[in-house]
Amino acid sequence: MKKYLILVCLLSLGITARSQHQPAATTDSLSYYRQQIDALDSTLIVLLGQRMKVAENIGRYKIVHQLAVVQNNRFNEVLEKAVQTGAGQGLSEAFIKALYHNIHEESLRKQRELKK
Numbered sequence: 001m002k003k004y005l006i007l008v009c010l011l012s013l014g015i016t017a018r019s020q021h022q023p024a025a026t027t028d029s030l031s032y033y034r035q036q037i038d039a040l041d042s043t044l045i046v047l048l049g050q051r052m053k054v055a056e057n058i059g060r061y062k063i064v065h066q067l068a069v070v071q072n073n074r075f076n077e078v079l080e081k082a083v084q085t086g087a088g089q090g091l092s093e094a095f096i097k098a099l100y101h102n103i104h105e106e107s108l109r110k111q112r113e114l115k116k
């Protein structure tokens, strides 16, 4: 009985210590998954920022060569590729199209800003 009590005390001390000092990194915990989401979101945003920098460079090229900001043929090509890549990742066409229309809008906004 005494041994059993000691065992229970040690176990509960362990549980308390773990909940205070190691909240995160077990593979089955919600916070572990949320850490993965946070890291992926941060990567997504860094990549979007990099894409916009390239769009700005294209915008500068367009100014020098007097080309229109909106290039619908090219955007349709971009969209088609993204829809295909998305399908390979289990992402719906509607989702990819909505996402890319937003990305395109921001890209246009950045390029138009260069002309101001």
Ligand SMILES: O=C(O)C(=O)C[C@]1(C(=O)O)C=C[C@@H](O)C=C1
Residues within 6 Å of the ligand: 055, 058, 059, 069, 070, 071, 072, 074, 075, 078, 103, 104, 107, 108
């Ligand atoms: O390819 C271009 O001309 C771009 O400026 C890039 C981009 C894009 O963000 O994908 C932006 C605007 C155009 O309408 C088409 C495509």
